[in-house]
Amino acid sequence: METSNSQRPLYLAFLGLMVLLAATIGCSFVFSGLLGAMVAMAIATSKMLLVMFIFMDLRRSPSSVRFAACAGFLWLFFAVFCTLADFTTRGWNEVPEKTATRELPTTYDRVEFEN
Amino acid sequence: MSSTSNPTHLIPYDSPSHQRHAAIFGLWVFLVTEILFFGGMIVGYVVYHYEYPEAFREGSRTLNVWAGGAMTAVLLLGSLLIAVAEHLTEEGDRDNSQSWRGTAVWRLAVTACLGVVFLGLEFYEYHELIGEGLFPGSQFARQRFTDLPYSGRAAELFFLMFFCMTGLHAFHMIVGILLVGGIGTAIQRARQPERLGNTLTVIALYWHFVDIVWIFLYPLFYLVR
Numbered sequence: 626m627e628t629s630n631s632q633r634p635l636y637l638a639f640l641g642l643m644v645l646l647a648a649t650i651g652c653s654f655v656f657s658g659l660l661g662a663m664v665a666m667a668i669a670t671s672k673m674l675l676v677m678f679i680f681m682d683l684r685r686s687p688s689s690v691r692f693a694a695c696a697g698f699l700w701l702f703f704a705v706f707c708t709l710a711d712f713t714t715r716g717w718n719e720v721p722e723k724t725a726t727r728e729l730p731t732t733y734d735r736v737e738f739e740n
Numbered sequence: 741m742s743s744t745s746n747p748t749h750l751i752p753y754d755s756p757s758h759q760r761h762a763a764i765f766g767l768w769v770f771l772v773t774e775i776l777f778f779g780g781m782i783v784g785y786v787v788y789h790y791e792y793p794e795a796f797r798e799g800s801r802t803l804n805v806w807a808g809g810a811m812t813a814v815l816l817l818g819s820l821l822i823a824v825a826e827h828l829t830e831e832g833d834r835d836n837s838q839s840w841r842g843t844a845v846w847r848l849a850v851t852a853c854l855g856v857v858f859l860g861l862e863f864y865e866y867h868e869l870i871g872e873g874l875f876p877g878s879q880f881a882r883q884r885f886t887d888l889p890y891s892g893r894a895a896e897l898f899f900l901m902f903f904c905m906t907g908l909h910a911f912h913m914i915v916g917i918l919l920v921g922g923i924g925t926a927i928q929r930a931r932q933p934e935r936l937g938n939t940l941t942v943i944a945l946y947w948h949f950v951d952i953v954w955i956f957l958y959p960l961f962y963l964v965r
Binding site: 631632636639642643646649650653657658661662669673677680681689690696697698700701704712713 | 771779817831
């Protein structure tokens with residue numbers, strides 16, 4: 626069966642996804658740390674939007690379906706944002722990794738810290 | 741979805757489009773619960789990554805970025821094929837022809853096979869990691885990460901998150917492969933395959949969702965070096 630015009634966006638979206646996949650791998654060699662993670666997440670979000678709007682056809686879906694889709698990601702955003710807001714504002718200044726020097730026991734028994 | 745001369749909708753619905761809308765909306769509500777299902781683990785990952793960034797970078801360096809990239813490409817190709825199969829079903833339904841059936845079934849079969857290839861690559865990576873002693877537990881090779889705080893326990897957390905999240909994703913993949921294989925077989929055998937359009941659409945939505953989960957798991961684990 627020939628490729629019809631209605632299928633063209635699907636192939637273009639796949640092409641875009643492959644380009645973004647190459648970009649995310651390439652960027653991982655260029656950027657590292659927090660910047661690298663942010664670039665990787667931005668590209669992943671772009672790929673997600675392509676899949677959602679083209680493959681999952683959200684662009685032609687009724688508003689109720691789009692609302693349901695947005696609701697899921699909104700609650701996930703709340704979960705991540707509120708949790709990070711807590712952890713990053715506790716005033717510890719340092720994450721545990723930078724301050725931890727104590728050797729832990731080699732067993733998996735409960736660890737009792739001294740005050 | 742179908743012409744009024746050939747009504748295919750069930751009694752509770754006013755029209756075929758009403759039935760189709762209900763099916764898609766219902767599946768999206770299910771997907772929202774799935775987002776939050778994975779969301780709990782994503783929040784755990786974010787917190788541990790925030791607390792032990794160097795351990796997560798070190799853990800990520802042990803994973804094969806190219807294998808992960810190949811797995812992503814395989815999944816995306818599967819998503820393309822199932823989306824094309826869905827379009828073929830819609831067009832065949834509109835044209836009231838069945839010439840699309842073979843092409844759609846072939847694409848669904850390849851999609852299921854790509855899912856199996858993905859799982860093969862993933863399980864091979866599990867095998868390699870377990871062989872290197874990187875499966876979390878009492879046998880974890882913490883001596884590889886002695887430069888890191890807590891004698892490598894933080895790196896063990898990375899692999900704990902890796903096996904839990906990719907394992908949960910793999911379970912969803914297995915379900916997806918069974919669903920895609922099932923709908924392909926059903927379309928091949930059905931007398932009126934166009935009536936399976938809604939079923940194919942919701943299965944395709946599920947497959948795309950599993951694809952989206954991997955789109956995020958890939959950078960979270962393989963690219964935070």
